[in-house]
Amino acid sequence: MMKTIRIIRIALSLAILLVTAMLVWLGHSDTLAQYQLTLNLSSIVLGVLITWLIVTLLVGRVYCSSVCPIGTLQDIAAWLDKRLRNGGKGYYHFVFANDRIRYLTLLLVAVSMTADERYSGYVPRLLDPSRLFADCLNMHGLLGASIFGLLGSGVAIIILVGILWMAYRGGGRTFCNIICPVGTALGVVSRASLYHFDIDTDLCTGCNLCVQECKAQCINPNDHTIDLSRCVMCTNCAASCPNRAIKFTNTRKRLSTPLMQPTA
Numbered sequence: 001m002m003k004t005i006r007i008i009r010i011a012l013s014l015a016i017l018l019v020t021a022m023l024v025w026l027g028h029s030d031t032l033a034q035y036q037l038t039l040n041l042s043s044i045v046l047g048v049l050i051t052w053l054i055v056t057l058l059v060g061r062v063y064c065s066s067v068c069p070i071g072t073l074q075d076i077a078a079w080l081d082k083r084l085r086n087g088g089k090g091y092y093h094f095v096f097a098n099d100r101i102r103y104l105t106l107l108l109v110a111v112s113m114t115a116d117e118r119y120s121g122y123v124p125r126l127l128d129p130s131r132l133f134a135d136c137l138n139m140h141g142l143l144g145a146s147i148f149g150l151l152g153s154g155v156a157i158i159i160l161v162g163i164l165w166m167a168y169r170g171g172g173r174t175f176c177n178i179i180c181p182v183g184t185a186l187g188v189v190s191r192a193s194l195y196h197f198d199i200d201t202d203l204c205t206g207c208n209l210c211v212q213e214c215k216a217q218c219i220n221p222n223d224h225t226i227d228l229s230r231c232v233m234c235t236n237c238a239a240s241c242p243n244r245a246i247k248f249t250n251t252r253k254r255l256s257t258p259l260m261q262p263t264a
């Protein structure tokens with residue numbers, strides 16, 4: 001069941017990536033604001049923002065697993081590396097959340113957006129995944145219609161290549177969980193999501209397959225917990241678990257025995 005859901009999710013994310021790219025190529029970038037989250041306050045459709053916040057509160061960061069083009073591109077880069085380096089098997093390990101960097105970045109973006117309108121767009125433009133994607137495919141800019149358009153697209157391409165290189169070199173969703181302000185904001189909400197993945201410690205044998213497949217590197221094998229603020233709802237863990245120990249549930253289970261408590 002989870003394997004089927006995972007295949008559907010991957011197909012959906014690739015389809016959305018293609019549609020998004022086509023919209024940008026055809027010059028309909030404005031349409032993106034009807035389903036994508038952007039940091040450009042002037043173009044935020046409030047309904048879109050509220051919708052995604054509600055969805056995230058209900059089922060976690062599905063926006064990051066299926067809708068954001070930068071997320072899907074990172075997955076493609078990570079998948080390529082897994083195929084080439086490790087025969088398609090995951091090689092991730094758990095890392096603790098870097099709250100200092102991610103919340104400072106979010107604060108920096110929030111503060112910069114309140115600055116004078118002549119300057120308020122610069123920082124968000126560099127870190128806004130939706131606009132980064134659009135800028136990279138902006139033919140008008142790439143063809144050098146204006147020096148600013150060319151510069152904007154050039155900088156965006158350099159940043160995107162850096163993000164994809166990080167994912168390709170084993171970073172998985174590092175950009176999503178340390179730098180992206182949209183991901184950090186969604187993570188604040190998904191921490192309390194109603195439905196989420198949870199490990200049943202009665203069924204778990206500690207094989208670590210889920211940890212190795214978790215590109216968000218947010219499954220702690222010591223205490224069998226999933227950091228919901230970083231989980232991007234990719235379903236990789238549940239699909240890879242041989243014992244069906246990872247459930248999509250609305251219960252918040254406590255650790256089953258004191259022996260499962262993390263060691264200091």
Ligand code: SF4
Nearest residue numbers: 064068071176180183
């Ligand atoms: S964290 Fe940011 S870049 Fe990553 S998938 Fe979510 S919105 Fe996109």
Ligand code: SF4
Nearest residue numbers: 204205207208210241
């Ligand atoms: S893959 Fe399943 S059995 Fe293995 S560590 Fe993860 S939850 Fe436990």
Ligand code: SF4
Nearest residue numbers: 214231232234235237
């Ligand atoms: S915990 Fe599972 S669903 Fe969440 S990011 Fe990791 S592998 Fe994907």
